[in-house]
Amino acid sequence: MMASPRTPGALPPPPARTVTRTNVTSIDVARLADVSQSAVSRSFTPGASVAPKTRARVLEAARKLGYRPNAIASTLSTRRSRMIAVVLSNLQNQFYPVVIETLSQRLQKDGYHVLLFVTQTEDADELLVELLRYQVDGIVMASTQLSSSLAQQIADARIPVVMFNRTSNKGRISTVSSDNLGGGRAVAHFLADGGHQRVAYIAGAEDSSTNHDREEGLRAGLAERGLRVVARAVGDYEFERAALATQELFGSLLTSRERPDALFVASDHMAFAAIDTLRGALGLRVPEDVSVVGFDNVPQADWGAYRLTTVQQDAVPMIEATVQMLLQQLEDDAVTRDHVVVPTQLVLRSSARLPK
C-alpha cells in the first residue's frame, strides 16, 4: 500500500544542497531581494513592523536561496525557545481538544507554540528528561494521571509550570482549576430542589483532585438539604467504565423502589455513556425515570440526542489565567506559586427534571 519512497532510477539529491542550506546568510537574501539586512531580519521576527510587499520579496528571495533564519542562534542569545509544553494523557474527553485549541491560539498571540507530550507513562523521569531536552519555556500539566511530584521536580528545575484542572499539591505548584466544589454543590441543590430523593454518583479517577472536589461538593450540598448519596460507582473518567458503572448502579434495581432517581456523573464524557446505557440496555427514560447531570459542558452536551444538563468549566478564563501565570513567571525569571479558581455555572438543558 505504501508506495516506494523514491522512484527507482531517480538520482540521489546533489550534495551541494546541504551546503547551500547552511551557508546562505541574511546578507545574501537582502541582496537578492534588494532590501536592507534589517528588513530581512524584521521579516522573520514575529510582531516586527515590515511592509507586506517587502516581506513577500524577502520570502521569495529566501525561498530561492534555500535560506533559513537562524532561529536557534537567536534562541541561544535570548535563552527562549518560545515553546510551552502541554502534558496530557489523552484527548478522548472532549474537554481536552477544546483546551488544546484554545490554549494554542492564545499562546500564538504572544508568539509561543504548544509542544505536545501525550503520555500515559508512569515514568516521570523519562518525561522530565524529554521536557528538559527541548528547553521549553514553560509547562502546562493537564494530565490527571501524572503525580504531582513530577510537577514539583519541574518547578525545582526552575521551569515555569502550571497544573491545569488540578488542585493537589497546593502551595507548592501553581494551579488553575474551576470551582469543582461549588459545581458539585450546585448540582446537589438543583437535584434536591427538583424533588429528587435518591441521588447516585459516578466517580472519575479516585486519586484525582477534580473527582475529589466534585464529590465533596455534591455530598456537602445534599447534606444541606437533608439528603445523602445513596449509591456510588467508579467510571474512572472513561467511557466504557462509565457504562459498566451505570449497569452496576441500576441493573439490579430496575423495578425496585431503591432505584436512584438522579445520577450525577463526574464528567460529560462519562455522562454520555451513562445516558446511552440507561436508555439502551436498561430501557429507562431520561429524565422521566432518571435525571442525569454531567460536568464540563463539552460541545457534545448541547447535541440534540443528549441535551445534557451540566456544570460548565469555562476553558477561556482557565486558559487566560494559565497563560498569564506562565508569562509572569517567565518575565520575573522566578517560579511563583499561585492558585486560580474559575467559577463554574450550572447549564440547564433537558437531561434532568427542573425544580417546580
Add this chain to the structure above:
Amino acid sequence: MMASPRTPGALPPPPARTVTRTNVTSIDVARLADVSQSAVSRSFTPGASVAPKTRARVLEAARKLGYRPNAIASTLSTRRSRMIAVVLSNLQNQFYPVVIETLSQRLQKDGYHVLLFVTQTEDADELLVELLRYQVDGIVMASTQLSSSLAQQIADARIPVVMFNRTSNKGRISTVSSDNLGGGRAVAHFLADGGHQRVAYIAGAEDSSTNHDREEGLRAGLAERGLRVVARAVGDYEFERAALATQELFGSLLTSRERPDALFVASDHMAFAAIDTLRGALGLRVPEDVSVVGFDNVPQADWGAYRLTTVQQDAVPMIEATVQMLLQQLEDDAVTRDHVVVPTQLVLRSSARLPK
C-alpha cells in the same frame, strides 16, 4: 479572580539564580552524582542505555544544581530539532483529536514531538515564517483550509512535508488520504441495495479534495445503479451549517413525495447535526423515514444515541504512512513525492436501513 502573581513583600529572586542556571555543566553533575560524564550525557539522551538507578542519581544531582542539558547545542550539531509541526484549522471535528493523539504517540516512539500550529489564517507567509523560525524537521499539513501553494513553498524550502487527508496538488507534494472516492461509491451501492430511491448529499467545504472525492464517488456509485443525487446542500464541515443544510433539504418537503429517503453527509461531525435536526426540528425518524450515512467513523459514531452507519477513515495506517514518509525524507535529506491512499470500509450501525 486572578490572585496576585507575587505575595506583596516577598523578596525578589536572587540574581545568583540565573547565573547558576547558565554555568552548571555536565561535569558538575557527574561529580555530585559520582558517575562518569558519559553517564550524565546518556541520562539525557533518549534511547541511550543507562541503568535506572544511575539515571535517578543523575537527575537528582541535576535538580539540585539547576542543571539543564544543552539540547540546543546538540541541535546545532545534528541540525535536528526533533520536532514535527502539525498545522490544522481546528479540533471540532472529532477526527482531529484522534489524529493528534495517535500522531503524537507514534512520533514520540521515534524521539519526535508535535509542535502545534492551529490557524484559520489566510496569511500563508506569516505561517511560513513561523514554521521556518522553529526549524521543525518536518511538517504535517492537516488543515483543509490552507492553500496547497503554501505546502509547495514549504517543500521548496526543502523541509519534509506531508499533506494529511488531502489529495490536491498531487505529483508535487506528498499526500496521505483515505480512499474517499471508494468510500463514497460504497455508500452509494449500500443505499441503492437498501432500496433507497432519493439520495441527498450534504457537502463539506467545496474547495476541499475530501469533499470533491466523496461526492464524486457517491455520484459514480449511484449512476452504476441507475440513480442520481436528487438534492444537495453545503455544510462546509461545520456543525451549525450542517443543521441549516438539513433544514434546507427537508424543511419544505416534509409531506412531499419528493422528500429524500437517504442522506449521505460528508463527515460524521456534520451527520450528528443532521440527525439531531431530522429527529428534533423536523420530527422525522432515523432510519425509518430517512437513512443517514456519515464519513470518518469518529468515536462518537458508536455512541448509543446515534449509532451512525459511516465510512471508516483509519487513522492508524494513515498516520503510520505519514510518519514513514517524513522519516524517509529526513534520512535521505531529500524531498520525495509520494501518495498513499488508505482503504476505507463501511461500518454498519443503525442509522441507515440495511439491504434486505
